[in-house]
Amino acid sequence: MTFPKNFLFGGATAANQCEGAWDEGGKGLSSFDFTLAGSVKKARISTFRDKDGNPVSAGMFGFGMPEGAEPYTIPGAYYPNRVGVDFYHHYKEDIKLFGEMGMRLFRMSIAWPRIYPNADEETPNQEGLDFYRSVFEECKKNGIEPLVTISHYDDPLAIDLKYGSWTNRKVIDFYEKYARTLFTEYKGLVKYWLTFNEINILMMMPLFMGVEGEELAKVSSNAYQQLHNKFVASAKAVIALKEIDPDAMIGCMIAGGPSVYPYTCDPKDVFKAYEEQQTNFYCSDVQVRGEYPAYAKKLWKQCGVTIDVTEEDKAILKQGHVDFYSYSYYSTNVTTTHKVEGEMSGGNFTASLKNEYLEYSDWGWSKDSLGLRYTLNVLHDRYQCPIMVVENGLGAYDVVEEDGSIHDPYRIDYLRSHIKAMGEAVDDGVNLIGYTTWGCIDLVSAGTGEMSKRYGYIYVDRDDEGNGTLNRSLKDSYFWYKKVIASNGEDLD
Secondary structure, eight states: OOTTTTTTEEOOOOOOOTOTTTTTOOOOOGGGGGBOOOOOSSSEEEEEEEEOOOOEOOOGGGTTTTTTTOOOOOOOOOOGGGGTTTHHHHHHHHHHHHHHHOOEEEEOOOHHHHHSSSSSSSSHHHHHHHHHHHHHHHHHHTTTTEEEEESSSSHHHHHHHHHOOGGGHHHHHHHHHHHHHHHHHHTTTOEEEEETTTTTTTHHHHHHTTOOOOHHHHHHHHHHHHHHHHHHHHHHHHHHHHHHHSSEEEEEEEEEEEEEEESSSHHHHHHHHOOOOOOHHHHHHHHSSSSOTTTTTHHHHHTTTTOOOOOOHHHHHHHHOEEEEEEEEEEEEESSSOOOOOOOOEEEEEBBOOOTTEETTTOOOOOHHHHHHHHHHHHHHOOSSSSSEEEEEOOOOOOOOOTTTOOHHHHHHHHHHHHHHHHHHHHTTTOOEEEEESSSSSOTTTTTTOOOSOOOOOEEEOOOTSOOOOOEEHHHHHHHHHHHTTTTOOOOO
């Protein structure tokens, strides 16, 4: 099991979950600024006022927001993403800890509303540009390459309120201008970019919202059109990067990868798993290959969807295919055509029958390291391009001992098995170039809004109600991962 020399071991965060400073430095609003905390049993909701001034709620990302709504803060309510773990004011301390660990790659995102508060401004917010320049310079000072996500669930809220979200083609132009601003401003500081985080989440939303019949067709049409416009925006960003900084690389980012198994060996179950993998490949087929796959028309027909795709769009998609594939991998699901009585697993946006051969986390996510090796092989065979695993980790409850130490052998065990699986995939011939574990520092959970669902090597003193000093301390896993990186993945003990 041998990783390539100087393999890009690192960690990952997102601005909306860690940065905080939601109303500082000229930053505009995003939907997460108005999203309440939830739990493993309680869904997160966003708070708005309708056009008559009555308080209303919507789902995460503003899904189901009534027309004419405005963001609304419930007095005394806790909005965890507004502070996150205050990376905005702690970034030098945090990046120094990343550097002392030996991290080679730091995946982070830029909050779009910190650069263009309402998306449609003529000029960017200089305070925002200066902040991220300082972050990147701090990374370089500590020997770390930034891997930057351009849009990570953190678009300006004005896009939804003023322009009707990504169904409006004007937003493509806003995104392209934003991307060009970043590429020009940070040329030479950022070598690796990602266009959209987990872009395929949009395909899961109709199921997540539980809609059927005519409403399903309406929601699905909206989702597929938004996706198409994001594909075009992504391709335009790729084209722009090649013009501005041809030495840099840019990739797509997909949630989950082909991580669905048939529940039985019934051919119907096998084919159902194959079809569910197609819905996952839909986005990466467009972004990596530069064109819609043949099965896209079948998916559109099944949902009663018609989308606006121009000949110019097709040419842009073909020219603007990404350089590499990246994805988040936490667990696998199973699917079946049979009516089966059994315990259900959890997850952010999906649930399935539990796989009797796997163990599960406190949040209902399967632990399946062999599944990582499997997905890497499937992806390599399909796309024949460099791959990064840019999210992987175990959300768990951590206990701070009386002496301040934090022992997290469960996290080390999880990561050890997954790093071993990646090494085996490299031996299989997979062109794997990087690995960033999710939440290298504790942050607010996107799915539940909790702090108690911790992923990091670095503990942040903050609880689910927003109490705590925000002081940082090191877990056992910090020192273990430091050893892994120093040995380029060879020492996993």
